[in-house]
Amino acid sequence: MGETRLDLSRIQAARQVIDPVFLDTPLYRCEALEPGLGCSVSIKLETANPVRSFKGRGTEVVASVLADNGVRAAVCASAGNLGQALAWSGRGRRLDVTVVASRHATVAKLDRIRALGARLELVDGDHEQARERAAEIARHEGIRLVEDSLDIETCTGAATIGLELVRTPPSFDAVLIALGGGAMATGVGHVVKELAPGVEVICVQPLGAPAMTRSWHERRVVTTGPTNTIADGVAGRRPIPEVLGDLLLVADDAVLVREESIIAGMRMLLEHAGLVVEPSAALGIAAVLEDRDRFAGRHVVTIICGGNVDPAAYHGWVHA
Amino acid sequence: MGETRLDLSRIQAARQVIDPVFLDTPLYRCEALEPGLGCSVSIKLETANPVRSFKGRGTEVVASVLADNGVRAAVCASAGNLGQALAWSGRGRRLDVTVVASRHATVAKLDRIRALGARLELVDGDHEQARERAAEIARHEGIRLVEDSLDIETCTGAATIGLELVRTPPSFDAVLIALGGGAMATGVGHVVKELAPGVEVICVQPLGAPAMTRSWHERRVVTTGPTNTIADGVAGRRPIPEVLGDLLLVADDAVLVREESIIAGMRMLLEHAGLVVEPSAALGIAAVLEDRDRFAGRHVVTIICGGNVDPAAYHGWVHA
Numbered sequence: 001m002g003e004t005r006l007d008l009s010r011i012q013a014a015r016q017v018i019d020p021v022f023l024d025t026p027l028y029r030c031e032a033l034e035p036g037l038g039c040s041v042s043i044k045l046e047t048a049n050p051v052r053s054f055k056g057r058g059t060e061v062v063a064s065v066l067a068d069n070g071v072r073a074a075v076c077a078s079a080g081n082l083g084q085a086l087a088w089s090g091r092g093r094r095l096d097v098t099v100v101a102s103r104h105a106t107v108a109k110l111d112r113i114r115a116l117g118a119r120l121e122l123v124d125g126d127h128e129q130a131r132e133r134a135a136e137i138a139r140h141e142g143i144r145l146v147e148d149s150l151d152i153e154t155c156t157g158a159a160t161i162g163l164e165l166v167r168t169p170p171s172f173d174a175v176l177i178a179l180g181g182g183a184m185a186t187g188v189g190h191v192v193k194e195l196a197p198g199v200e201v202i203c204v205q206p207l208g209a210p211a212m213t214r215s216w217h218e219r220r221v222v223t224t225g226p227t228n229t230i231a232d233g234v235a236g237r238r239p240i241p242e243v244l245g246d247l248l249l250v251a252d253d254a255v256l257v258r259e260e261s262i263i264a265g266m267r268m269l270l271e272h273a274g275l276v277v278e279p280s281a282a283l284g285i286a287a288v289l290e291d292r293d294r295f296a297g298r299h300v301v302t303i304i305c306g307g308n309v310d311p312a313a314y315h316g317w318v319h320a
Numbered sequence: 321m322g323e324t325r326l327d328l329s330r331i332q333a334a335r336q337v338i339d340p341v342f343l344d345t346p347l348y349r350c351e352a353l354e355p356g357l358g359c360s361v362s363i364k365l366e367t368a369n370p371v372r373s374f375k376g377r378g379t380e381v382v383a384s385v386l387a388d389n390g391v392r393a394a395v396c397a398s399a400g401n402l403g404q405a406l407a408w409s410g411r412g413r414r415l416d417v418t419v420v421a422s423r424h425a426t427v428a429k430l431d432r433i434r435a436l437g438a439r440l441e442l443v444d445g446d447h448e449q450a451r452e453r454a455a456e457i458a459r460h461e462g463i464r465l466v467e468d469s470l471d472i473e474t475c476t477g478a479a480t481i482g483l484e485l486v487r488t489p490p491s492f493d494a495v496l497i498a499l500g501g502g503a504m505a506t507g508v509g510h511v512v513k514e515l516a517p518g519v520e521v522i523c524v525q526p527l528g529a530p531a532m533t534r535s536w537h538e539r540r541v542v543t544t545g546p547t548n549t550i551a552d553g554v555a556g557r558r559p560i561p562e563v564l565g566d567l568l569l570v571a572d573d574a575v576l577v578r579e580e581s582i583i584a585g586m587r588m589l590l591e592h593a594g595l596v597v598e599p600s601a602a603l604g605i606a607a608v609l610e611d612r613d614r615f616a617g618r619h620v621v622t623i624i625c626g627g628n629v630d631p632a633a634y635h636g637w638v639h640a
Contacts, residue, residue: 021346
């Protein structure tokens with residue numbers, strides 16, 4: 001077992017460079033959800049900010065380090081939320097941001113990236129192709145490549161959510177975290193295990209994009225073929241070894257959920273909590289729906305990590 | 321001109337008795353709304369809490385005063401949000417809460433009042449009938465009547481929103497506040513005028529429920545016949561003289577908006593901000609839509625004061 005790349009004091013210090021608009025987000029019990037789930041449920045809401053996802057925490061740390069080092073341009077691959085957040089953080093620091101995304105990415109996310117003044121390049125294929133193209137641009141143009149989850153700043157920023165979860169002795173027994181590249185899961189997991197070790201850290205991924213979960217279970221990087229999920233924000237195929245290493249140190253479990261559970265979770269969050277969430281943000285609720293016995297009578301907190309959806313697609317999912 | 325009933329030091333002190341879950345709510349610029357509105361727009365979001373409206377701020381102050389005075393039971397009339405919030409605040413302080421509401425109130429609000437353990441009594445007729453019945457119950461049972469906007473604690477609690485708006489020197493030029501009974505408008509308006517007097521305080525009410533706005537313009541209480549608006553939270557007919565007096569001291573303007581503008585505002589908040597809001601919470605956006613020239617190039621902040629809707633009704637409004 002290796003050492004973690006995460007560091008609590010660095011995470012605490014990160015709060016100083018993150019715009020307060022991304023910090024101290026709502027954390028509240030949502031009783032209206034509970035009859036349908038059979039357990040107590042709290043919400044950590046990461047959508048009420050200028051980029052409608054938790055990614056601003058990480059890109060604020062990234063952009064502040066780049067600015068401190070005199071870097072003037074950066075490129076990242078993104079399913080949409082990282083790109084939007086990096087565009088936002090870069091704009092405030094006069095950083096030229098290029099975002100590479102799949103042509104099939106959520107249109108609302110791509111529109112916001114453009115509106116925030118970033119250069120957007122679309123690639124055929126999926127997120128892994130976007131990652132390759134971003135690396136190519138970085139090499140070719142000699143600009144800085146920002147890699148989600150691999151760049152420790154993205155994990156450190158996301159980890160500040162964990163500080164807010166355990167600021168007071170937590171009343172919850174488990175935290176349910178969407179698992180994609182792993183920045184949020186490793187970051188939040190690290191803080192929770194350091195400061196509230198009794199709280200179970202459960203990562204949740206779609207059955208249709210199981211690479212990181214399979215890797216966690218097998219304790220080695222497992223890549224997969226094409227993903228098949230509406231949860232675009234977590235649809236990777238090639239886990240990053242360093243991130244898996246960090247995840248193995250903090251996750252108590254990693255579970256996979258079906259698409260219909262993700263949709264049911266989105267619908268419950270809309271009808272009983274009044275929250276419009278993207279599929280990735282409903283993974284925690286989906287995990288409870290698929291294993292009620294495990295959570296019965298317990299208190300879970302789930303991080304509502306993003307709310308960027310295409311209105312038509314969202315409508316089709318929740319009102320079908 | 322009388323003296324205000326509001327007091328800044330009492331408002332500041334109120335933060336100590338309000339559960340933190342209601343305080344320090346998100347305040348953020350929402351650029352995605354701006355192309356459609358022609359001005360800069362910030363959101364103060366009061367829906368991400370256990371009762372999905374700003375009313376918890378006031379009921380926390382009310383309930384703490386009642387508990388301090390050994391009061392064991394209270395009754396209020398409510399369109400639904402005050403009742404839900406008083407039920408929540410009362411439950412934590414072993415206070416027996418009775419809520420009187422119109423039979424035509426939003427079902428989701430009534431369900432939550434019951435779920436929170438309050439006694440719910442429904443009356444035929446509108447909110448004014450509910451107010452009469454609540455007063456009757458208070459007299460008959462000898463329990464404490466809580467009157468929204470008249471009881472200064474409800475205004476003091478709501479006014480804490482104002483403290484958060486002006487905590488840092490505000491970048492906005494105007495604050496748009498839904499006007500119903502007047503607790504929020506007088507409370508927030510008082511703080512803004514005390515601490516950031518250059519910011520315009522604009523109250524917004526539906527054309528179909530114009531009593532308080534007409535009263536403000538005529539500088540005397542004007543009552544009206546039956547209201548006709550989907551904005552149930554602000555649909556009163558009989559302004560309270562003391563509250564009008566406070567409002568006259570702080571509001572720079574009071575405007576009326578059409579139902580179609582309220583619906584357009586709800587739709588914009590859903591599509592461009594991902595927010596499910598009740599009609600009252602869209603009044604500020606509606607005011608911009610109806611008078612773009614007035615706000616062109618300026619920066620407004622609007623308080624998203626509640627998000628309790630019946631899913632079917634909401635769907636009918638925004639997707640019609």
